[in-house]
Amino acid sequence: MNLQQLKVFVHVVNLQKLYLVAEKLNITQPTVTFHLNKLQEDAGMALFHTKTYHVIKLTEAGRSLYHYAKQIVALDDEMRRTLENYKETATECLRIGSTHTPATYILPDLLFEFRQAHHIYLSLDVKPATQVIEKIKLYDLDLGVISHTGPDDPDLIYEPLMKDDLVIIFHPEHILATKPTIEPHDLQSLPLIAHEEGSSSRAIINQWALEHDVQFTEIMQVSGSEALKSMVRQNMGIAMLSQASIIQDLIKGEIMACPIPNWSPIRTIYAVRHRNKLLTPWLQLFWNLLVDRFSSQINQ
Secondary structure (H helix, E strand, C coil): CCHHHHHHHHHHHHHCCHHHHHHHHCCCHHHHHHHHHHHHHHHCCCCECCCCCCCCCECHHHHHHHHHHHHHHHHHHHHHHHHHHCCCCCCCEEEEEECHHHHHHCHHHHHHHHHHHCCCEEEEEECCHHHHHHHHHCCCCCEEEEEECCCCCCCEEEEEEEECCEEEEECCCCHHHHCCCCCHHHHCCCEEEEECCCCHHHHHHHHHHHHCCCCCEEEEEECCHHHHHHHHHCCCCEEEEEHHHCHHHHHHCCCEEEECCCCCCCCEEEEEEECCCCCCHHHHHHHHHHHHHHCCCCCC
């Protein structure tokens, strides 16, 4: 097996069409087929269920190979990007991933400060925590700033920055606004504006509802804190958001908030990077900026 064969293999699995792989790698379609056949020959076993590749369906061995091949290809891409950064003609870039709350309410000031001090191109990719983590593991991002409940991935380094507890938010004319205290049963069957599938907030809210036998009536799924708050301001339902994301809304009186009953504060905002990622000067500088800025808050 060689790197070109693995690269063709990974792209075939991802793109599902040989002609798309040929276009992406700037080779001919027969060359794509040649590399796939040679890869299976070198492996000594079938990696696909079909010989014609009209339908891309991996065997068990193929799925196992794909798991490792995509990491090898990602490392090769990372190596080439790193070498390019040492060329005088290369554009220096720091690639940051973030969940919605840090991207909207924490990172803008830091990115402005960093950009003023260091003339480097910045890229901010806003995605759910699971996608940011996956991109870091594939070396598509240099670091992430994410809300997470209990990081335990041995491939990654997590640095806690600040607590990020969730609260219930609702319109000032909502029925919850009349209650001095709120119990779990008060939320039963209330219309809920939910976070998108795959977000860490949705996962821990679902877990809380299961533990307290609360069944919401989900009326809408929204991606992004600002859009979610807009629905609450229309009194369409309640939602659960990070305290950090609603400070200005509370000051303006546009929404109200209260603690989630029987809530165990478990969510934290972390800086995260790959354990094997090369610490370039820019990555080290921004990592230090994050840690130094929030180190006094995490123990409060």
